[in-house]
Amino acid sequence: MLRRKRCQIITITFIMLTVFWNAPISAKQPGERVGSIPIESKKELAIDLVEAEKSKSELVIIQFTGPIREEWKEQTEDWGALLGDYIPDYAFIAKLADKKAKKKIEKLPYVERVVPFQPVTKVAPSLRSSLGKNRNVDVAVIGFDHQVNMQRTVRELVPDEELADMQTIEDTSHITIATLNAQSLEEVILSEDVIAVIPVPENKLHNDRASALTQSSTLLSTGYSGKGQLIGIADTGLDTGDAASMHPDFLGQIKSLYAWGRRGDASDRHGHGTHIAGTLVGTGEASDGIYKGLAPDAELVFHSIQDRYGALFIDVETFLSQSYADGARIHSDSWGADDYGEYSLTSFLFDRFLWQHPDMTALIAAGNTGYDGFQTVGSPATAKNAIAVGASENDRPDWGDWSDDPDQIWQYSSSGLTADGRLKPDIVAPGTAILSTRSSLAPNKNFDRRFDEFYAYMSGSSMATPVVAAGIAQIRQFLIEHGHDEPSSALQKAMLLTGADDLGEDMRRQGFGRANFLNAIETNFVDEKKGMRTKERRTYAIKVEDTTKPFVITLAWTDYPASLVANRTLVNDLNLQVTTPTGEKRNGNDFFEAPFDDEVDNLNNVEQVWIGKPDAGVYEVIVEGYNIPKGPQAYALATTGAWVQVEQEEPDDVIIGELNKKQKFADNWIRVSKPGKLKASVDWVGEADVDLYVYDLQKNAIASAKRTDHPEEVTVKLQKAGFYKIRVVLDEGDEAHFRLSISYPGK
Incomplete structure (x- = not known):
């Protein structure tokens, strides 16, 4: 079984869906988006x-x-911890040098708790039923150390006769795929070098009018x-496979064919792969230029991956790496698992490659199981860094x-949210009755209709x-021709979603x-x-003059790949906030119910502010690095407005809090990384008096x-680098809501 699946072990068959489903949608209010999507997850340990x-x-x-500071990580590792995968919220899987290290680390003022990571936690819920049962399961074994060869570790734990088909993913040595029985599975999860054992996904394969609907033909x-x-x-292959x-x-369109x-x-x-390739780069030669692709001057790097059994030989790392080495910076993948929003091994592998190659854009089909309702989007379209594409109707x-009805979503198109609450698909495009190139070797039954010898x-x-x-491809050509070399995938996603x-x-x-696509290249971006770290922020100003169309600004970033043992996938959390000319606050993705500034997204690596009826004037935009445990984090912004110059100042650390009789x-x-001047200021709201203190590490x-006036301020010249504590104290009164600002050398 494992041998037929080979490296990624993914069995794929194409299914033409024939059932219609009408999904209910909520009434749209003026200035709002439609949906019921929570963007703020409860702050807890997501494991x-x-x-x-x-x-x-x-x-x-x-x-x-709280949000991870680089100095916290450094101090924790100095005291005997080796930090591994990040786990929301504010946690890491770690290895301790000894029991003394645990006691030292627990006493650090910024450490909430240190708890054991038990073996049963390593096993995905869908596999736990296999423990103690006499049956084999195909799994991916994930190692703690990303530099260690997990295949060697598994061989030490499991008898050789059970590992005939074990595979290690190329360039991802800490992940090994194997078929294990219950006893071997239990041995593996007891290993100190293993942090997760997850199932291997099984996947399915998931134009002349489409170009007008998307304004591609205008470009x-x-x-x-x-x-x-x-x-x-x-994909499945390319026509005869012979140039x-x-x-x-x-x-003349194929640079590489593997x-x-x-x-x-x-x-x-x-016929699947040939049809897709024609939509991309077909020249229309067989139709005198009538039925050409949307980017006919682009070239292909094509991996033919269908084997003689109808399965696909999918090796994410290999086909992305080879495509990138051949010069491809865009990858189109129309296959995926019907696993209902799960973040699978293939999702992780896409995220990992795209994090390492931030100028590569991957686009993945959302799936065709929308008749089952919401949360039907499949992996790897659930990858954070890919653009997940759903299907709207053609004309x-x-x-x-x-x-x-080109303004309707195709009834079969898979819907969000993902299992951890993220918004997918990212975008839709016409996907029904697409006319494109026909493989001469494919039977007619594999198409909706045959058009002629060359098209279907x-x-x-x-x-x-x-x-x-x-x-x-059109957007990227535009960017390069306008002097933006190596544009990031995050930028292209931000432009696409803004437009x-x-x-x-x-x-x-x-x-x-x-x-x-025409709207996309007309955005300002x-x-x-350079990226940012925890607590850093940058301010922008945007001028809006045209109030007849929505004002849109999108923040996008390529996030660090999630831990496969975590229940939530966002690692680096940026926040977008916009202040309108009238002083109204808007938070990214807080679309659905006024006020639009009472929720802060901590799930998605795309945030957007969308105002259907904007006021004319200048909008203040703030991008904040709320929590960046794996930084620095680069990002991109795209907007329908026009940039206005704004002076950037080195921001203070700002802490918002509340004091009361129980928490005084x-x-x-x-x-502080070097000697220099520390300034701290605290202001507050409430009938109270608040005091401010600065202590060194020796509690002096x-x-x-x-004083009794507002605000309380201190300035002190620090003689040496090190840790310092700023304490805000409720001296009089029942409660006070405070805002503490701190600036210090070498932030």
């Missing part, structure tokens, strides 16, 4: 932790008191044809009511994905809207590659402010 009073394990969870007519762009595809007898629309599913044979006996009224119709989110991938047409559909179905003081620790008060 199925089994606590025990005693444990012999070296593995623990170290949870900090094409002005010269944005994908020139100079290379697009990677991993000498290839479909006329691909002559035969992985059937060695030496890159042909397409299904072909003669095809019936499933392709007659197909439908699905599979067909919508290359529409958007071609649009990204999208809102269809008035539930955002769980439409994402941020239907792709509009910032590609901030609040402590905040800082690490080195400065204080104990």
Whole structure:
């Protein structure tokens, strides 16, 4: 079984769906988006932790008191901890040098708790039923140390006769795939070198009118044809697989063609891969230029991955790496698992590669199981850093009511949210009755309809994905020709989502809207590659003059890959806040019910402010690094408004808090990297008196402010680097809501 699946062990068959489903959508209020989407998860440890009073394990969870500071990580490691995967909120899986290290670390003022990481926690819930039962399961074993070869570790734990088909993913040595029985599974999870054992996903394969609906044809007519762009595809094959007898629309379009599913044979006996490739780069040669792709001047790097059994030989790391090495910076993938919003191994592998190659954009089909309702989006479209594409209807009224309204979402298109509450798909594009190139080796039954010898119709989110991938090629060509070398994937995503047409559909179905590539290149944008760390913030100003169309600004970032044992996937958390010319506050993704500033998104790595009826004037925009445990974090902004110059100042640390009779003081620790001047100021609301103190690490008060006026302020010259404590004290009164600002040398 494992041998047929090979490296990624993913069995794939294409299913044409024929059932209609009408999803209910809520009434849209003026200035709001449609949907019911919580964006603020409860702050808790996002792991199925089994606590025990005693444990012999070296593995623990170290949870900090709040957003992760770099100096906290450094001090914790100095005192005997080796930090591994990040776990929301504010925690790491760690190995301790000895029991003394645990006691030292527990006493650190910014450490909330240190608890054992029990073996049963390592096993995905769907596999726990296999423990103690006499049956084999296909699993991925995840190691603590990303530099250690997990295959060697598993071989030491499991008898050789059980490991004939064990595989290690290329360039990801800490992940090994194996078939284990119950006893071997238990041995593996007891290892101190293993942090997770998860199932291997089983996946399925998930244009002439589409170009007009997305404004791609408008860009094409002005010269944005994908020139100079290379697009990677991993799919069933490409027509005959032989350049000498290839479909006329691909002559001169193929830079690289790899035969992985059937060695030496890159042909397409299904038709899926050829159809997708035509939507991307088909020249229309066989139709005198009538039925061409959306980016006909781009080229392909194609991996033919269907084997002789109909399965796909999918190796994410290999086909992404080879495509990137050949020059591709866009990858279109129209396959995925029907695993209902799960963040799977393939999701992780996409996120890992895209984090390491931030100029690579991956687009993945959301899936075709929308008839099951919400939370049907499949992996790897659940990857944070990929663009997940759903399908809207095409404009072909003669095809019936499933392709007659381009402003409707196709009934089969898979919907969000993901299992951990993130918004996917990101975008939709026409996916029904798409006319594109036909493989000469594919049977007619594999198509909706055959058009002629060279072209055929197909439908699905599979067909919508290359529409958007071609649009990204046009956007990327535009950026490069305007002097933006190596534009980030985050920038292209931000432009795409800012320019999208809102269809008035539930955002769980439409994402941020239907792709509009002309709107995308007309946005104004910032590609901030320097990045930021916890507590840093940057301020921008945007002028809005046209009040007849929505004001939109989108913040996007390529996030660090999630731990496969965590229940939530966001690692680095940035926040977007906009203040309108009238002083109204708007938080990113707080769309759905006024006020629009009472929720802060801690789930998604895309945040948007969307105002349907904006006021004219200047909008203040703040990007804050709320919690960045794996930084620095780069990001991109795109907006429909115009940038205005604003002076940037080095921000103070700002802490908001509350004091009362039960909690009469609040402590905040800082690490000063060099001698210099420390300034602290506290203001408050309430009938109370608040005092301010500064202590060194030996608990000596080195400065204080104990007046009765607002605000309390201290300035002290620090003689040496080190840790200092700023204490805010309720001296009189019942309660006080305070705002503490701190500046110090070497932040």
